[in-house]
Amino acid sequence: MPNLRMFPATRVARRLLSLPESLFARLTGRQRVVRDGRVLNRRVQLLLAVGARTGQGQLKFNVAAARAHLRHFGRIGMPLVTSVHIVDRRIPGPGGELPVRVYRKFGAAATPPAIVYFHGGGWVTGDLETHDGTCRLLAEVTGCVVVAVDYRLAPEHPFPAAIDDAVAAYVWVHQHSGELSIEPGRVGVMGDSAGGNLSAALALEARGLNVPPPAAQGLIYPAVDLEMRAASHETVGTGFGLDRAAIEWFRSQYLPPPDDWRSPRVSPLLAGDLSGLAPALVVTAGFDPLRDEGKAYADALAAAGVPVRYRCYDDMIHGFFSMGILPEGMAIATEVCQAMGELMHAGR
Numbered sequence: 464m465p466n467l468r469m470f471p472a473t474r475v476a477r478r479l480l481s482l483p484e485s486l487f488a489r490l491t492g493r494q495r496v497v498r499d500g501r502v503l504n505r506r507v508q509l510l511l512a513v514g515a516r517t518g519q520g521q522l523k524f525n526v527a528a529a530r531a532h533l534r535h536f537g538r539i540g541m542p543l544v545t546s547v548h549i550v551d552r553r554i555p556g557p558g559g560e561l562p563v564r565v566y567r568k569f570g571a572a573a574t575p576p577a578i579v580y581f582h583g584g585g586w587v588t589g590d591l592e593t594h595d596g597t598c599r600l601l602a603e604v605t606g607c608v609v610v611a612v613d614y615r616l617a618p619e620h621p622f623p624a625a626i627d628d629a630v631a632a633y634v635w636v637h638q639h640s641g642e643l644s645i646e647p648g649r650v651g652v653m654g655d656s657a658g659g660n661l662s663a664a665l666a667l668e669a670r671g672l673n674v675p676p677p678a679a680q681g682l683i684y685p686a687v688d689l690e691m692r693a694a695s696h697e698t699v700g701t702g703f704g705l706d707r708a709a710i711e712w713f714r715s716q717y718l719p720p721p722d723d724w725r726s727p728r729v730s731p732l733l734a735g736d737l738s739g740l741a742p743a744l745v746v747t748a749g750f751d752p753l754r755d756e757g758k759a760y761a762d763a764l765a766a767a768g769v770p771v772r773y774r775c776y777d778d779m780i781h782g783f784f785s786m787g788i789l790p791e792g793m794a795i796a797t798e799v800c801q802a803m804g805e806l807m808h809a810g811r
Contacts, residue, residue: 467542501749504778541596541787562613566602583656585713605804637674651679659685663731677741679806693755705781737767749777
C-alpha cells in the first residue's frame with residue numbers, strides 16, 4: 464500500500480468502521496440485508512443507516528446541496544496517495560477553457576500511457592476535488608499519467624455539453640503527447656457512474672475522430688441505458704444510497720427532452736454496433752440500480768467481439784470505488800485500478 468495522507472475525519476471514520484462486525488450488527492439490527500441473493504456488506508449497511516437518519520437522500524434533489532455533499536464526502540471518503548505529482552491546467556474546450564488535472568506517479572516510466580478520467584456525479588455534481596483521491600490512486604497503481612477532466616455540469620450546461628467536453632479533452636491529450644510526456648497513441652478512458660457513461664459514449668464516438676481510438680475503456684458502475692429498463696432499477700432501486708428517483712432527477716437535469724434518452728451519446732447500450740471498440744473493464748456493485756445495465760453492456764461488448772473483463776462486487780453499493788474509509792475499500796479500489804493498468808499496458 465502506498466503512503467497515504469488522511470484528513471482527521473477520514474482517519475476517525477476508518478477507525479470506527481474497522482471495529483468488530485458484531486458491533487455493527489447491534490447498531491444496525493441483526494437482520495442482514497439480502498437482495499437478488501446478494502448479502503449487503505455490514506459496514507456499508509451502517510453507512511446507509513447513518514445517511515438515512517441524517518436525511519442525506521433528499522440532498523440529491525437540490526443542485527447546490529448535492530454538490531456540497533459530494534465535495535464533503537469526496538474530501539473524507541478517500542485517503543490521499545502522496546507519491547504522485549499533480550498539476551492543474553486549462554485546455555481549450557467547446558465552451559471555453561476546460562480545467563484538467565494531471566497526475567503522474569513519481570518514478571514512473573519516461574513516456575507511460577495516459578488515462579483520461581471523467582468523474583461521476585450524475586452529470587450534475589462532482590469536480591476535480593471530489594475525485595482527487597481516486598485519481599491519485601489510479602496514477603499510483605497503474606503507472607499511467609491520469610488526466611482528470613472538469614467537464615461542464617447540468618442543469619447550467621445540459622447534454623451534449625459533458626460529452627462534447629469529454630471528446631475535446633480526449634483529443635487534446637492525444638495531440639499533446641509530447642508536451643505531457645506520454646506514449647503517443649496510447650490513451651485510455653475511464654470513469655465512474657456518469658463518468659463511466661461518458662467513457663463508454665466517447666469510446667463509441669472515437670471511431671469517427673482523427674485520433675487513435677482508446678487503448679482501453681474502464682467503466683465503473685456506468686449508466687449506459689437512460690431508459691432505465693434493467694431489473695435492478697426495481698429490485699435495488701430504493702434504500703441503497705442511489706435510488707431510482709434520484710437517477711430520474713439527475714437524468715431530468717442532464718437530458719430534459721426524453722427524445723435524447725435513446726441517443727448512443729447518452730445510452731451506449733442502445734447503440735446498434737459495438738464492434739471494434741476498445742478492450743473494456745466493466746465493474747458493477749450488487750446493490751446498485753445500475754448493476755444490470757452494466758452487466759448487459761459487458762455482455763453486449765463481448766458478443767460484438769470486444770475483449771471484456773467484468774466484475775461485480777456483490778456486497779457493495781454505488782460509489783464504492785471512492786469509499787476508502789471502508790476497511791476493505793482501498794484494497795477494492797486498488798484491485799480495480801490494477802485491472803485497468805493491465806489493460807493499458809497489455810501488448811506493449
